[in-house]
Amino acid sequence: MxxxxxxxxxxxxxxxxxxxxxxxxxxxxxxxxxxxxxxxxxxxxxxxxxxxxxxxxxxxxxxxxxxxxxxxxxxxxxxxxxxxxxxxxxxxxxxxxxxRGTLTAKTDPGIPLSRRGQLIASVKRGAARYERGHARAFQHGLPAIDQFPATLWSRLLARRARDPHNGLFGYETGEGYRPLREAIAAHAGAARGVICAPEQVIVTSGAQAALDLAARMLIDPGDAAWIEEPGYLGARGALLGAGAKLVPVPVDHEGIDVAAGRALDPLPKLIYVTPSHQFPLGVTLSLPRRLALLDFAGAAKAWIVEDDYDSEYRYSGRPIASLQGLDRAARVLYMGTFSKTLFPSLKVGYLIVPDALIDAFRTAIRLTGHVPSPAIQAALADFIGDGHFGTHVRRMRAVYAARRACLIEAIERDLGEFLEASPSDGGMQLVGFLKRRVDDRKAAEAAAAADIHVTPLSTYYLGRRSDGGLHMGFAAIPEAQIARSARRLAQVFAEAHL
Known part of the structure; x- marks a missing residue:
């Protein structure tokens, strides 16, 4: 041959x-x-x-x-x-x-990005990825996908996807599949104290899509937007993409400092906050600050985007009611996502908008393409309506509480020389503050060399950073892996003389 x-x-x-x-x-x-x-x-x-x-x-x-x-x-x-x-x-x-030998496409320097495009590209977010369905310690923002009832979900999705005459095979469902919007309104009202009707719910293809839609609709280039300092990089990118002038407002143990924000810029067009579980510090916005923020927004005619990204997971005391539920001036847009509670690739989020914005947002979402698959929306509506969502959240709350306790114990036992765990009653991640004056980026680099993922707290600061720390996720990490990785991280820090 x-x-x-x-x-x-x-x-x-x-x-x-x-x-x-x-x-x-x-x-x-x-x-x-x-x-x-x-x-x-x-x-x-x-x-x-x-x-x-x-x-x-x-x-x-x-x-x-x-x-x-x-x-x-x-x-x-x-x-x-x-x-x-x-x-x-x-x-x-x-x-x-x-x-010859390379096929890497290069950007033509003669065709520059727009100014906003350059600003968006400058926001570097670390990639959160699973290796064959498993997360590395201590990746944050990831749920335990191995605990998700995938067989049940596939059955619900198949039931909705097998009939081309069920009305789910068209181009779009506009602002969202009606039964899903009804389920979201009912859940947000019962679990988070949100006051809304299904007509106010706009279903989006994930939390980032919701942020992008809100920023596009509410911000003109040059408008001031308050963001938390430190704060969520996804919000920073969406607001920069809309042309906003970012105003980083400091966060302390009571949440965003409204008085400091007023001194920095008294006329913001939009205020982005994570009041139930501040990202990344984990503090809860106090009631006096909530009332002050709402009063200020009403007087300044500013919109508030309330990101309630992981409020289902609170491990002590009763859940904190939403900021939106206290709003009497109709200035708050409430934002949620199912990616943290179910699985990331689901890509279903939502905005609950004031009555005055309903028609505009309904029109806009058709033009932006931020609408998730109707079949997935229908299956999710079934998942919630049949009680599976509530069951899953309750079960995962117990799992995550145990993993959180395991991480806090491991920090105290093995990493106490280097880190102090932040006080936090909820969420899927926490901050380990560095006890010594060490560059948290160098600490993260040392961890990465040992295949341990921690995010430097300084990453989330737009202006001058405060104390160094490491953002550490625990939700997707089994307890044995948490303990093992904490011991390894202590060894790495000792060898690096941190």
Whole structure:
């Protein structure tokens, strides 16, 4: 049998990789074509020969060849076999002769981003990712997806997705699937003291989409927007994207300092707050501060965006009622998400807007494309309406309470020389304040070298940062892993002389 003339040493196929073998081969061949290792018009070996040389099934090679032919990279001639196309569809992607071997696209410096685009790109948010369904210690903002009732969810979703005549296969459901909006209004009213009707609920494709929609609709370029200092980077990015002038208002043990904010800028157009469980410090906005904030917003004609991102998880005392429930001037937009309570890729969030904004937000969401799949919305409505959501939250509250206690104990036992856990009655993460005057970025880098993820508290400051600390998640981390990783982190800090 003839041997393949291809550079097989560059076509390493890994049966253990997530990508199927045919896709790996397709990527390798396409890359070789585009960077010139396989010239236009060159003849490829038969599928049988290449399969034998690579040690794979012939169907693997056939699938890769068929995909490349469909995209115009290959062409077949009767009696002449399969050849590289003479005119390649991605010729404009080919690199210059001095840059062969790379396919990395580079931004043309002659086509700069907009000013707002540059500001958005400057907000660097760490990627929270699962490795085969498991989180690294101590990634924050991640629920325990292995605890989610996936079989039940798949059954609910399949029931909604199998009938093309159920009204869920159209382009959109506008402001949201009506039964889901009813379920959200009922849950927010009962659990969070929100005062609303289903008509006020706007369903979005996640919390970030809700933030983006609110910022676009309420901010003009140059308008002042209060943000918490330290505060959530996602809100910073959304407000910068709308052209806002950010005003970082300090947070203390009672939450955002309204008096300090008034001194910094007395006429904000928008105020973004996380009153139930401040991100990232974990403090709760006190009642006097809540009332002061509402009075100020009413007098200044400012909108308040209340982000209630993980309020379901409170481990001592009764849940704190929403800021929106105290609002009598209709200045508060209440924002929630199911990504923290269920699983991140669900991508369903919502805004509860004052009556005066309903029509505008209904129109806007159709134009922004921030609407999640109707079938997913319907399945979620069933999940909530049938009582599964409440059951899941109660079960996870117990799981997370145990993991939180485990982390606090591990910090005291193993990391007490370096860290002091922040007082917090809820949430899915906490801050470990560094006891010594150590750069928290260097501490995070040392942890990362040991495959432990902690976020420097300084990341969340827009202006001058305060005490150094590490943002540490516990919700997605089993107790044994928490204990093991805390011991390892103590060892890392000791070796780094922190």
């Amino acid at each position: 003839l041997r393949s003339p291809l550079p097989l040493d560059s076509f390493a196929l890994d049966p253990q990789a997530e990508a199927p073998l045919y896709r790996q081969l397709y990527d390798a061949l396409r890359g070789a074509i585009l960077d010139g290792r396989l010239a236009a018009g060159a003849r490829l070996p038969s599928s049988r020969v290449l399969a034998a040389d690579l040690g794979v099934g012939r169907n693997t090679v056939l699938s890769a060849y068929e995909q490349l032919a469909a995209e115009g990279y290959l062409e077949g001639q009767v009696g002449a076999g399969t050849r590289i196309a003479a005119s390649l569809p991605d010729r404009f992607l080919a690199v210059g002769a001095g840059e």
